Amino acid sequence: MDDILRTELEAAAFRQLVSHLREHTEVQNIDLMNLAGFCRNCLSKWYLAAAKERGVEMDYEQAKEIVYGMPYSEWKEKYQK
Numbered sequence: 001m002d003d004i005l006r007t008e009l010e011a012a013a014f015r016q017l018v019s020h021l022r023e024h025t026e027v028q029n030i031d032l033m034n035l036a037g038f039c040r041n042c043l044s045k046w047y048l049a050a051a052k053e054r055g056v057e058m059d060y061e062q063a064k065e066i067v068y069g070m071p072y073s074e075w076k077e078k079y080q081k
Contacts, residue, residue, distance in 0.1 A: 025079040
């Protein structure tokens with residue numbers, strides 16, 4: 001497997017994970033942290049770090065919106081228990 005294909009597969013898996021988390025809003029971040037050791041905010045931080053490594057201008061709120069599919073404040077209001 002070459003690097004381009006590996007990156008495409010990893011990106012597809014990431015998109016599926018984000019989609020899955022968006023669909024399962026009943027799963028709280030604390031639940032994810034307790035079970036898996038990471039949460040939506042961790043994904044946002046990793047996404048932001050990857051963007052910055054590549055010189056992409058982005059802040060944490062923008063990264064969270066990519067992962068949550070909406071502004072974080074809106075997600076918290078709708079779904080956070």
